[in-house]
Amino acid sequence: MSKRRPAQTTVIRAAPRQTYRAGCGREWQVVSAEPDLAYTEQAFPECPTCPHRVEPDGGPPFCTLRPSSAAHPFAGLAGLKLPD
Template identity: 70%
Template sequence: MSRSTVPKPPRHSSQARPADTTYRAGCQRTWAVASAEPDLAYTEQAFPECPSCLHRVEPDGAPPFCTLRPVGSAHPFAALAALNLSD
């Protein structure tokens, strides 16, 4: 009787993980987080100035948050600054 063998899947000793990226909040605080996301939501709001921060977002039906963006990245609306609407 012949014995069939099923190949085992390859073992990965180290899966590809994103490198730590430094994110900055509106208050200029920074966090190093292992993420490849273009921005993150900071929901803890643990600092005294968080309730009055201009970068705080208060969506309907969800907790408030601050958007953390990678240090050195352009603001998401930076491309709009080059628009010429006076045609």
């Protein structure tokens, strides 16, 4: 007589929702594991003049969304010491 093994259960976990912030301060809840996202809609009146707007050669302008908990992209430069 053999023992029956219990059926295995596969648990699929949903990707966590993360809050992403644009340079203008607007926030979006996104289900993603990406470190930053390109936001291409440019749907707000100030988007064409936004200093955070990126205009790549050969592509549409976009804004990058970064996790709201992430440091500013240039924060690492704050402690940079230039040689005299």
